Amino acid sequence: MTSLASTRPELAGTFGMVASTHWLATAVGQSVLERGGNAYDAAAAAGFVLQVVEPHLNGPAGEVPVVHKPAGAPVQVVCGQGVAPAAATPEVFADLGLDHVPGTGLLAATVPGSFGAWALLVQRWGTWSVADVLAPAVGLAEDGAPVLDRVASTVARMAGHFREHWQPSAETYLVGDGPDGAPLPGSRLRLPGLAATYRRVVAEAGTGDREEQWERARAAWYSGFVAEAVDEFCSGTAWLDTSGEVHGGLLRGDDMAAWRATVEEPATGAYRDLTVCKTGTWGQGPVMLQTLGVLDALGVGDEPLRDADGEEDPAWLHAWVEATKLAMADREAWYGDSADDPVPVEELVDPAYLRARAGLVGDRADLGLRPGSPGGRVPRLPVVVTDPTGSRAAAGGPGAGEPTVQRSGLTRGDTVHLDVVDRWGNVVSATPSGAWLQSSPVVPALGFPLGTRGQMFRTEPGLPASLRPGRRPRTTLSPTLVLREGEPWLALGTPGGDQQDQWTSVFLVRAAAAAEHGRRTGEPPALLTPLQSLLDEPMLHSDHAPSSFHPRLAEPGVVVVEDRTSPTVLDDLRRRGHDVRPTDGWQLGRTCVVGVEGGFLRAAANARGGQGLAAGR
Incomplete structure (x- = not known):
């Protein structure tokens, strides 16, 4: 595998690691570990x-939702x-x-x-x-x-x-x-x-x-x-x-x-040899589980994602886009905080259900919004508004919506994120x-x-995300904790509204492939997964599903990609029917990550935005 270029060092140590979207928060977190x-x-x-x-x-x-694992104890979710x-x-x-x-x-x-x-x-x-x-x-x-x-x-x-x-x-x-x-x-x-x-x-x-x-x-x-x-x-x-x-x-x-x-049990799903832990359907966390489950059913990762020259295979990116569409359609139909009418999260991430969903992925981009029917239930979608301008411009006046990355890739602001792993084995991932x-x-x-x-909330009645007193709104906030053989491997997350689980799932598929390559080739353990280099790789996301924020616009078929992406990949996606929208090469996501691998604690922070930082020793 051709080594990837990196904007920052690949951090490894044994004492503790912190990564966040602002250097002062990272410095404070590391200072706490040092004391x-x-x-x-x-x-x-x-x-x-x-x-x-x-x-x-x-x-x-x-x-703030928090996914964490105390040393020697199971993964848990704290719902803030x-x-x-x-x-x-x-x-x-x-x-x-x-x-x-x-x-x-x-x-x-x-x-x-x-x-x-x-x-x-x-x-x-x-x-x-x-x-x-x-x-x-x-x-x-x-x-x-x-x-x-x-x-x-x-x-x-x-x-x-x-x-x-x-x-x-x-x-x-x-x-x-x-x-x-x-x-x-x-x-x-x-x-x-x-x-x-x-x-x-x-x-x-x-x-x-x-x-x-x-x-x-x-x-x-x-x-x-x-x-x-x-x-x-x-x-x-x-x-x-x-x-x-x-x-x-x-x-x-x-x-x-x-x-x-x-304190709640996490929603969990499998990809390759990994167990991925997320919040329940009061957030959008299971979107990642469903996306990865469909990719697993399609065999993504069975073959290398890159050729000998380091060129990424556009076929897996097409599969990822289509899997994401299916997961986001289920989000619209099934996700919400409905304690009196429970959302069937276990059925939504069931491997048999996801294999059936994978059967819907073809060689061409699908332009529909296709929720599934877990357990034979009949899905009901909220009203979907298509954006005729292709811009998803903010509507409603100053301060409207979440201050997140615009669909063009331009940054208006964001949420924040942090990850910490300490020398005792405690791991925390949080998205305030x-x-x-x-x-x-x-x-x-x-x-x-x-x-x-x-x-x-939806004011339209009868939906899982409908407004009711005492109910949690269905948010986009989505920290992630990944286990390998029951032990922490990665904790990660990013700001970015509807794109959070998209950017992190792309990163995770790439990281899993890099780790498998390292194990197959016998590379030194500390070099198995180049976290910083993987964060620096060109990113993409789909705007096919409705936005979670008013006026909840959708752009069917639109895929936003950083313009550093290979022309071969862009041409292939267009041939498959995707409406590809290149944007500035360093705009999509601010993913942070910490990990445990090869006897080391690891960390990396995104160069995008120019303010995230990882630190540790």
Whole structure:
């Protein structure tokens, strides 16, 4: 196999590894490991830092799903996805003249799940105190984090909206020397309100027993001063949202007090000799399991993915596109948080079902949306809107939708991601998101905005993803943990909305092929899987399925590819009927990964975006 070029070193060590979408979060996570903390302490500290350094991509009132494996114990999922308020019903929105949940403002707020998830992780599996975990984030919020170009441009785009409609946000973010008070790239953005909130949480957590500290911190957030401020803001104020109208919020303190982060079994599936662990169908995680299962049934990986010259076989990429379409069609028909009418996730990832689905993959691109019928059930698709422009342009006004990668490949922002593996064998993969600075006005008493994850719900009744009180919205957030022979091999994830499981599944198929090649040829163990080189490989995704965000547009047959992709591959995909859309060669994805292989801990971070970093020793 021809060796792949790499933008960064292939990291290997034995002490601990951290990879994240921002260098400061990675540095903080690694510093926690160096000071004796474990992967859970490091992940939480890095997660809180990401709220400060990437505020246009996630915030304290957002959410985080976590897939993790404690040393010597099974893989588990921690659900840090909050639920719809008790007052949030389709009838309420209909009475307001709305046929969807607005993409910004207070109506879309769900219970903020991120804090509860991080608290649970450290309380149950970590070793550090509340004060120690929060200290790096507090310090950066008080002293000021360096302003990324994307933070500066996001605030600049929102400046007029902030001044005219969301004054608390103007007071928080328009404190720089740029146009309209936006911070300049490379300057410092201080968030004293957020720092004060976390300092009060630390104070109320107190000292003494560490687990009791975390329980008191959780109480301060979900039934104490944070919940009180959220209740007062949502019930007592109203703000312009993407509907073009001014609305208050439905979230109340009682909703927050009734919610706790949960620990769940992962959804699992097989590919080659790997076991892949994901969230349930309240996220889109099983999309990866279904895609890989179809590829396995098609025999992808039985033959090398590349020829002797390193040229990638376009046949497997065609198979991947078609498998992804089938998985995404099932997502639209079957995925959601429907405890009273369970989604048959076990049947959706059953090998026999996936073999039958694989039979639908032909030599040509299919332009339909074809959900399956697991267990003989009759699928029901929501309304699908085809984008006649082929652009999936954001609709609805400033801040609408998720700040993710545009379908053209241009970056408007993203979610964030982090992975940690420590010397004891603990592994954590987490994808924090939501409550970004452009989502909703800042709550003055807290110094941060609420989230808008409620926009993921369908107001159309009778669907797995339909809006109901106490139900989790079906999100796109999708961390991954991969086992080989029952032991951790890789933990990975990326920002990117609907593309998350697409980019990571392409990476995983390539990584599995590289690992198999290494074992067959007897290469040194440390060189079996060149993680960084594989991250640097040209990426692609399909826009065939409807977007998860209003107006939920679909582009049948469209495949977006980085223009570094071989012309041979592009021509072959076009001959097969795909609508191939080349984009800038370094745009698609920000995948991070850590791993355990050949007696070493491994890590890599994406060069795309110019800010992700992996570190370790």
